Amino acid sequence: MSDSKHSTRIYQAETLIYGGPILNPTLGGLEPIPALLVQGGKITAAGKLSEVENLATPSTRRLHLEGRILLPGFNDAHVHIWKVGQLRTTLLDLRGAKSLAEVYARVEERAKTLKPGEWLWGRGWNEALLAEKAMPAKAVLDRVSPHNPVLLTRTCAHIHAVNSQAMQLSGITPQTHVPGGEIDYEQGILYETAYGLAFKAMGEPTQAQYELWVKAGCEYLRSLGITSATDPAVDPPLYAAYRALDERGELPIRVNLLYIRRPDGGTETFPLPEKHVSPWLRCDSVKFFADGGLSGATAAISQPYKTLKPQSYGILRFETEELYELALEAHRAGFRIGTHAIGDRALDQVLSIYERLYQQAPGPRHRIEHFGLAGPKHLKKARDLGIIAVPQPVFLSELRANYERYVPDDWFCRCFNLRAMFEAGLTVAFSSDGPVVRQVDPLTGLRAALKEPLCAGNEVSLEQALWAYTMGGAIAQGDQGNRGSLQPGQWADLVALEGDLAEIESLSVHRATVGGESLW
DSSP: OBOOOOOOOOOOSOEEEESSOBEEEETTEEEEOSEEEEETTEEEEEEOHHHHHTTOOTTOEEEEOTTOEEEEOEEESSOOHHHHHHHTTTSEEOTTOOSHHHHHHHHHHHHTTSOTTOOEEEEEEOGGGSTTOOOOOHHHHHHHOTTSOEEEEETTSSEEEEOHHHHHHTTOOTTOOOTTEEEETTTTEEEETTHHHHHHHHOOOOHHHHHHHHHHHHHHHHHTTEEEEEEEEEOHHHHHHHHHHHHTTOOSSEEEEEEESSOTTSSOOOOOOOOEEOSSEEEEEEEEEOBOOTTTTOSOOSSOOTTOSSOOOOOBOSOHHHHHHHHHHHHHTTOEEEEEEOSHHHHHHHHHHHHHHHHHOOOOOOEEEEOTTOOHHHHHHHHHHTOEEEOOTTHHHHSHHHHHHHSOGGGGGGTTOHHHHHHTTOEEOOOOOTTSSSOOOHHHHHHHHHHOOSSTTOOOOHHHHHHHTTHHHHHHHTOTTTSSSOOTTSBOOEEEEEEETTEEEEEEEEEEESTTTTOO
16 A cells, blocks of 8 residues: 655644534534534534633634534535536536537637647536437537547446547447447447547547546636535546655545546456555445446346337346456455445346355455335345445436436436435445536535435435445445544544524535635
8 A cells, every 4th residue: 555645735724613503413413512623624522502612722713603504524426526617627418408409509609719630529408408318429420520539428327429520539340249238330329348449539538638627627626615525437647646746745625536447438348557545535435337327227237128119128338257256366465445326237237246246255344336226125235234325315306307317217216316225234334426417515415315205205314314425435435433423532523504594495514624625
């Protein structure tokens, strides 16, 4: 494991915080704490104001919350940080487009700003929300961008539209086949791992670009009250950018990384990474994709999607034994494993592999990213194995139209059933999967978890949701000893909210602080 040298952070003087609801989320309720004492970036005392004041000195700064709510900082357990930053800086944003005509118009406008041959990269279209209920067409992209290769990533990042020039540069022909992926040559659509062909043709972004995108993404997340986050698909160049930012002390929030083992577009396998743990950056977890996305009907399920012709059952991206061998290598080396698995076929595969891993050797608690169509047997096995579920509450609101269109009717109510996960006794860590969705802020996720289940009765409690957005994420990355609660010894990663917890719609983020930096 690498050492944890990084630039020294400057923390504010000892600070006494009081004067508002200071709440520590637990699954049993919201524990009120009258006062906190913060020093050196950590919580040093928590309790009655009179008791904490006795520990203060004349130089201790007093901070009155003026009635604001103080919580542990939010932890987004699955958000593509650099891609969030990329959309806020250089990528063509197609989210919110209401028709293909609007998508094409945005592409045509961006193409006019590019040099001939320069790649036009966009993201965010969702055919379920477009008037035509159809995907972009290669022929039209050829017309609106005649001099530039085009790659338009669907909101889920599992499906991509390209034009003819992009296909040619990617070496794609009608005969091209990619393991774990599919290609619709006539339409110009790349599914799952086929995307890697286009990504390689574009050329790897520079480290400076990655650093720009990571910092922009982190700064935006911090503005939403997020003080820790997991970037769930990091390759070697992106890992190098994170390490450089950590070394220079430039990460705005604390970041956990899931290091990808099998990149899209081929059979290459990255070796296990060097482990790294510092106060601001952690990498001792790896990532696999077992299937595709549910909103685009590529998650692997055992009955056909209800509106697709010809019938489709989604895509399994690995043969079971190959995935098992790769996972076993990581498990034996002490890495946590986070596997993307949504459909029931993928959940069957991944849970059986995890069970075999623990039969081979003890190891850390592993995760399942999304856990979207879990049935009773999946919930029970996950609980028995101690698997951590990492779902996305905001999917319930933003992707509802997709689920209504594609998910078999008899499975609709088990789709991202958050309540069932808690009732099964699972450790649940909430997340956004941004920029798969437009709204990555935890408050939107809270509202969805509490008030917007796909089926009545599947909502969760406020206490459960806040715990899953704080301690749940900390447990998922192995950091429950230093974040996720307001206990002494934890980092002073805090978020202050305006509004009333009894009225979720009234809440807004006032400010977040990481390690007590820049307190109010």
